[in-house]
Amino acid sequence: xxxxxxxxxxxxxxxxxxxxxxxxxxxxxxxxxxxxxxxxxxxxxxxxxxxxxxxxxxxxxxxxxxxxxxxxxxxxxxxxxxxxxxxxxxxxxxxxxxxxxxxxx
Amino acid sequence: xxxxxxxxxxxxxxxxxxxxxxxxxxxxxxxxxxxxxxxxxxxxxxxxxxxxxxxxxxxxxxxxxxxxxxxxxxxxxxxxxxxxxxxxxxxxxxxxxxxxxxxxx
DNA sequence: CATTATGGTAAGTCATGACTTACCAATTAA
DNA sequence: TTAATTGGTAAGTCATGACTTACCATAATG
Numbered sequence: 001x002x003x004x005x006x007x008x009x010x011x012x013x014x015x016x017x018x019x020x021x022x023x024x025x026x027x028x029x030x031x032x033x034x035x036x037x038x039x040x041x042x043x044x045x046x047x048x049x050x051x052x053x054x055x056x057x058x059x060x061x062x063x064x065x066x067x068x069x070x071x072x073x074x075x076x077x078x079x080x081x082x083x084x085x086x087x088x089x090x091x092x093x094x095x096x097x098x099x100x101x102x103x104x105x
Numbered sequence: 106x107x108x109x110x111x112x113x114x115x116x117x118x119x120x121x122x123x124x125x126x127x128x129x130x131x132x133x134x135x136x137x138x139x140x141x142x143x144x145x146x147x148x149x150x151x152x153x154x155x156x157x158x159x160x161x162x163x164x165x166x167x168x169x170x171x172x173x174x175x176x177x178x179x180x181x182x183x184x185x186x187x188x189x190x191x192x193x194x195x196x197x198x199x200x201x202x203x204x205x206x207x208x209x210x
Numbered sequence: 211c212a213t214t215a216t217g218g219t220a221a222g223t224c225a226t227g228a229c230t231t232a233c234c235a236a237t238t239a240a
Numbered sequence: 241t242t243a244a245t246t247g248g249t250a251a252g253t254c255a256t257g258a259c260t261t262a263c264c265a266t267a268a269t270g
Contacts, residue, residue, distance in 0.1 A: 003115075003121065004116075004118060004121075007112055007115040007116040007121070008116040010108075010112040010116075011109075011112040011113040011115075011116035012227090012228075013109060014228080014229095016108065016109075016112070019189075022193075022196075023189060023192040023193065023196065024192065024196050025196040025199070025200060026200075028246085028247090029246080029247060029248090030245090030246065030247075033247095038228085038229070038230090039229075039230065039231085040246085040247070040248095041229090041230080041231085041247085041248075041249080042228070042229055042230080043247095044247065044248055044249085045227095045228080045229085045248090045249095046228090048248090060247095062236095062237060062238075062246090063236065063237045063238070063245065063246045063247075064237095064245095064246065064247085065246080065247065065248090069189075069193045069196070071190075071193055071194065071197065074186065074189060074190055074193065075190075077186055078186050078187070078190055081179065081182055081183050081186055082183070084124075084128060084174075084179060085176075085179055085180075085183055087128040087129065088127075088128065088174045088176055088179065089176065091127075091128065091129050091130040091174070092176065094130070095130060095131075117257090117258075119258080119259095133216085133217095134216080134217060134218090135215090135216065135217075138217095143258085143259070143260090144259075144260065144261085145216085145217070145218095146217085146218075146219080146259085146260080146261085147258070147259055147260080148217095149217065149218055149219085150218090150219095150257095150258080150259085151258090153218090165217095167216090167266095167267060167268070168215065168216045168217075168266065168267045168268065169215095169216065169217085169267095170216080170217065170218090
């Protein structure tokens with residue numbers, strides 16, 4: 001459910017570009033739009049999707065909307081990857097052990 | 106480019122389900138298909154996408170195709186997340202410092 | 211060799227979603 | 241209050257991609 005939102009949010013190149021812009025801190029929607037070859041409304045929609053995925057926070061200040069990366073959302077992805085990573089390494093180790101033990105031919 | 110393939114591969118629920126099945130080790134295409142409410146050809150196509158993303162290895166043994174998770178592919182995702190994570194934490198710290206220093210009102 | 215098991219490929223359908231332009235809302239400045 | 245700035249929403253278009261069924265290929269088995 002949450003993974004769904006996170007992965008499909010980051011699957012789009014424009015949204016990943018937006019996300020990348022936020023590595024160093026917050027940016028306004030207009031600034032984000034200027035860094036992309038698409039319209040501002042498109043960027044606005046992308047930001048909405050990123051926000052729903054929990055990857056981004058939007059803070060309205062005056063007539064500007066400041067968008068920033070949200071550590072909590074990223075943590076979900078991080079933990080998924082770490083968990084999968086350790087499971088796979090475990091499975092690999094088990095497989096190698098199995099192959100070694102099977103050498104009775 | 107690679108991120109594109111990885112994130113869009115994992116954005117699909119069926120493909121994530123396949124990927125999940127591989128946490129504990131390899132599975133044949135038929136076994137994967139049985140665990141999903143979709144046809145075997147659909148699974149075959151999903152496996153192809155996962156393989157192109159580098160997330161999965163396919164090994165043909167006799168008339169079976171054994172699919173397994175590929176640590177190298179996962180590592181790419183892992184490093185991306187870790188790198189982004191550290192950048193964002195850095196930006197947050199810088200922002201807090203900036204706000205503290207600005208308290209001259 | 212004929213049959214069964216296993217799986218990849220082709221072609222076509224259908225839904226989703228990434229855009230666009232047009233419009234509206236709200237905040238700041240003249 | 242009138243402009244200008246900034247950005248969200250609506251509606252419509254178009255491409256992509258996730259499925260299906262039908263088919264073909266190869267490997268094990270009788």
